[in-house]
Amino acid sequence: MADDKTFWDRAADKYISDPIADMEAYEEGLRRTIPHLSKDMRAIEIGCGSGMTARRLAPHVAHLTATDLSSAMIGHARKLQDSENGPDNIDYRVADLSELSHENADVVLCFSLLHLLPDLDAGLRQIHHMLPAGGLFISKTPCLGGIWSALKLVMWPMKRLGKAPSNVDFFTAERLETRIRAAGFDIIDADVQPTRPPRHYIVARRI
Numbered sequence: 001m002a003d004d005k006t007f008w009d010r011a012a013d014k015y016i017s018d019p020i021a022d023m024e025a026y027e028e029g030l031r032r033t034i035p036h037l038s039k040d041m042r043a044i045e046i047g048c049g050s051g052m053t054a055r056r057l058a059p060h061v062a063h064l065t066a067t068d069l070s071s072a073m074i075g076h077a078r079k080l081q082d083s084e085n086g087p088d089n090i091d092y093r094v095a096d097l098s099e100l101s102h103e104n105a106d107v108v109l110c111f112s113l114l115h116l117l118p119d120l121d122a123g124l125r126q127i128h129h130m131l132p133a134g135g136l137f138i139s140k141t142p143c144l145g146g147i148w149s150a151l152k153l154v155m156w157p158m159k160r161l162g163k164a165p166s167n168v169d170f171f172t173a174e175r176l177e178t179r180i181r182a183a184g185f186d187i188i189d190a191d192v193q194p195t196r197p198p199r200h201y202i203v204a205r206r207i
Contacts (some may be wrong), residue, residue, distance in 0.1 A: 012072035047113035082193030124183035145172035
């Protein structure tokens with residue numbers, strides 16, 4: 001079983017080449033996020049992958065630090081930044097959440113990441129620590145609880161074969177909201193997108 005960094009390094013080429021499964025839902029997430037941003041904000045995206053979302057959102061903030069634990073992903077993101085002449089206020093960095101404890105931001109972005117954290121509650125506490133009072137935490141997360149929990153039956157052999165990341169958390173949208181609130185956030189906007197599996201979009205404010 002590969003660790004998560006190794007898995008995503010190996011998966012990077014295919015991940016970058018594959019089209020987004022539901023572009024309409026992706027665009028809707030961006031449309032909902034932009035009104036919460038402002039040109040004086042410092043933003044950090046955790047798990048930026050190809051950097052596509054960072055490049056779309058960077059024009060709406062002062063500076064965006066786009067991070068990913070995979071050096072291969074960041075390599076692709078930097079190449080795409082150059083080839084697409086991306087915004088010049090993005091800093092790409094190889095780092096996972098545990099390495100960002102001394103970072104500060106006005107808004108933290110996590111898209112399709114929370115279900116992959118090895119310790120979700122610890123990760124949420126760290127994100128809380130990165131933000132000032134009133135700072136924003138914006139996320140969109142596949143919710144694999146409920147009927148989607150049946151995926152656990154195939155996930156273990158896929159992990160053993162290196163076909164799935166080692167950490168996959170199965171929770172419902174309601175449970176995710178509960179854990180975000182328990183970490184010290186007030187949820188100010190939330191919506192479950194009817195994708196397969198459903199993705200929960202949440203805007204939370206640090207208390």
